Amino acid sequence: xxxxxxxxxxxxxxxxxxxxxxxxxxxxxxxxxxxxxxxxxxxxxxxxxxxxxxxxxxxxxxxxxxxxxxxxxxxxxxxxxxxxxxxxxxxxxxxxxxxxxxxxxxxxxxxxxxxxxxxxxxxxxxxxxxxxxxxxxxxxxxxxxxxxxxxxxxxxxxxxxxxxxxxxxxxxxxxxxxxxxxxxxxxxxxxxxxxxxxxxxxxxxxxxxxxxxxxxxxxxxxxxxxxxxxxxxxxxxxxxxxxxxxxxxxxxxxxxxxxxxxxxxxxxxxxxxxxxxxxxxxxxxxxxxxxxxxxxxxxxxxxxxxxxxxxxxxxxxxxxxxxxxxxxxxxxxxxxxxxxxxxxxxxxxxxxxxxxxxxxxxxxx
Ligand code: FAD
Ligand code: UDP
Numbered sequence: 001x002x003x004x005x006x007x008x009x010x011x012x013x014x015x016x017x018x019x020x021x022x023x024x025x026x027x028x029x030x031x032x033x034x035x036x037x038x039x040x041x042x043x044x045x046x047x048x049x050x051x052x053x054x055x056x057x058x059x060x061x062x063x064x065x066x067x068x069x070x071x072x073x074x075x076x077x078x079x080x081x082x083x084x085x086x087x088x089x090x091x092x093x094x095x096x097x098x099x100x101x102x103x104x105x106x107x108x109x110x111x112x113x114x115x116x117x118x119x120x121x122x123x124x125x126x127x128x129x130x131x132x133x134x135x136x137x138x139x140x141x142x143x144x145x146x147x148x149x150x151x152x153x154x155x156x157x158x159x160x161x162x163x164x165x166x167x168x169x170x171x172x173x174x175x176x177x178x179x180x181x182x183x184x185x186x187x188x189x190x191x192x193x194x195x196x197x198x199x200x201x202x203x204x205x206x207x208x209x210x211x212x213x214x215x216x217x218x219x220x221x222x223x224x225x226x227x228x229x230x231x232x233x234x235x236x237x238x239x240x241x242x243x244x245x246x247x248x249x250x251x252x253x254x255x256x257x258x259x260x261x262x263x264x265x266x267x268x269x270x271x272x273x274x275x276x277x278x279x280x281x282x283x284x285x286x287x288x289x290x291x292x293x294x295x296x297x298x299x300x301x302x303x304x305x306x307x308x309x310x311x312x313x314x315x316x317x318x319x320x321x322x323x324x325x326x327x328x329x330x331x332x333x334x335x336x337x338x339x340x341x342x343x344x345x346x347x348x349x350x351x352x353x354x355x356x357x358x359x360x361x362x363x364x365x
Contacts, residue, residue: 001208002224008216009231011039012347013337015202016070016354017229022207024362030208031217037203040308041195041347048256050283050295051194053307056252057268057281057297058195061185062348068187071351074201077189078288082182083266087148087274095270097144097184098175105147119250132161132169133147136295139174152272156301157248157311159226165312182268190286193323227361231337233307234323242322245342247307251300253277258293276300310342334361 004026007014015037018030036042040055059082062068086095093101099115102108110118111309122141126134132153136145147160149169153161161169173184181188191198203210216232230237235245239317257263267285277298284294310316320342327335338345345353359365 001027002029002226004225005029005220005227005229005337006031006223006225007041007229008032010034010037010199010203010210010212011231011337011339012041012350012356013231014039014229015199015338016351017231017334017336017358018208019202019205019357020358022205026207028208028313029211029225030203030305031211031214031216035213036196037210038196038199038287041199043196046256046295048258048291048293048295049087050256050291050293051287051289052254052283052295052297053164053195053281054254056211056250056299057286058347059183059188059267059286059303060190060347061183062346063185063187064348065187065349067351067355068189068356071191071198071257073171075191075193075198078165079188080190080286080288081188082270082286083180084182084270084279085266086270086272088224088272092265092269094180095148096173097140097148098180099178099182112176117186119174119176129166132164133168134162135169136161136238148272149271152270152278155272155276156269156278157309158301158303159311159313163313165314165317167312171344188287194287200238226332227245228333229357230333230335231340234320234327234335234337234342237335237340238323242319245319245323246311246316247339248309248311249302250308251302251305253298253300254295255298256293256295260294261292262297263294296356307339310338310344312344316342 005021007018007030010030010032014030018028022028023136041058041289043053044054084095085092093104102115103110123139124137124141126138129138136149143306157164186280263282268279268281270279280296280298282294282296332360334357336354337350
């Protein structure tokens with residue numbers, strides 16, 4: 001059969017593209033090499049009956065009303081504001097760093113104004129701000145950098161913060177008030193029946209055919225299609241001709257603990273300085289599920305394995321641009337998503353990029 005579009009990857013990028021194209025009357029074949037839809041946002045009930053995120057914690061947040069409304073066509077939501085504590089010097093403190101973090105850590109009683117003065121005193125001004133080290137030192141100085149950021153970043157990325165773009169640690173704000181939410185976006189919510197259900201609703205269209213457990217590179221010649229949308233790693237698409245783009249991977253260690261209500265006080269606890277995992281997430285906080293027993297995941301960063309994170313720094317940007325420049329001359333191929341655009345996208349940014357890419361294909365404003 002001749003398809004209008006072959007889409008590689010059933011994560012947010014590919015699934016949103018499939019839905020937008022199908023709703024315009026196009027016939028779509030969506031393939032994924034995994035055995036499920038949803039990409040890295042896939043969730044499922046573990047053997048104990050708890051809804052878990054197979055590829056680590058996924059919390060939806062966006063400032064875009066358009067993106068939230070688009071997804072709301074396919075799910076209802078559970079309001080959820082994520083909170084994270086960092087395990088530092090054997091105690092737990094709010095991260096992002098806020099007034100309570102500083103007062104608790106240094107046994108002080110500062111108010112907002114005094115905290116601003118405190119940061120002014122301890123910060124190490126940097127100009128220009130190029131790296132992840134610059135961002136943190138410039139805002140909170142050496143001690144807080146070493147306690148909260150240096151170890152976590154080295155573990156997570158296998159690189160020193162000085163070797164990573166500013167954008168990485170700039171994801172984590174520093175606050176002078178007592179707001180202890182991880183995100184401050186206007187929309188923060190979890191799909192009520194989970195991400196996989198959201199994906200099956202997005203893909204529930206007579207024009208969309210899905211094939212799982214297929215690797216595009218092994219089967220590409222057997223498909224007939226007019227246009228390809230590719231959401232896998234861009235270097236793989238070009239057979240690594242300029243060399244492999246570095247992606248960071250993780251090993252997820254899922255554990256069930258029977259007969260307790262909660263394992264920890266909040267959704268995620270970060271371990272910047274101890275252990276070889278970066279963080280522990282307890283899913284019941286995220287999903288609101290009531291259950292006697294609980295399930296957690298520990299994330300161990302690795303260099304090998306599935307590509308989960310593009311690694312933002314200047315040499316990788318240069319390499320990516322080589323792939324990007326040949327990709328722009330493709331007439332019937334569109335590259336979208338975290339892997340194909342080599343961008344540290346959150347889920348909402350993937351949805352936004354996909355909505356835009358489809359509009360661009362049809363030259364819509
Ligand atoms: P993916 O979800 O990676 O989908 C790409 C798909 O393409 C995959 O399913 C893959 O199997 C398939 N594929 C690749 N190559 C081939 C091939 N050759 N043939 C067939 N199929 C192929 N975002 C948030 O907004 N909030 C969070 O809390 C959050 N937490 C995260 C936690 C972790 C541990 C990780 C890794 C990411 C997190 N994200 C979070 C980011 C989020 O996962 C991504 O933004 C989003 O899921 C990316 O969607 P995508 O479709 O671009 O890519
Ligand atoms: N980070 C850190 N300490 C923390 C939390 C984050 O050093 O307690 C840094 C680290 O480099 C991390 C980055 O900030 O990779 C982005 O954190 P985020 O929680 O957004 O990572 P993600 O959820 O994408 O893995």
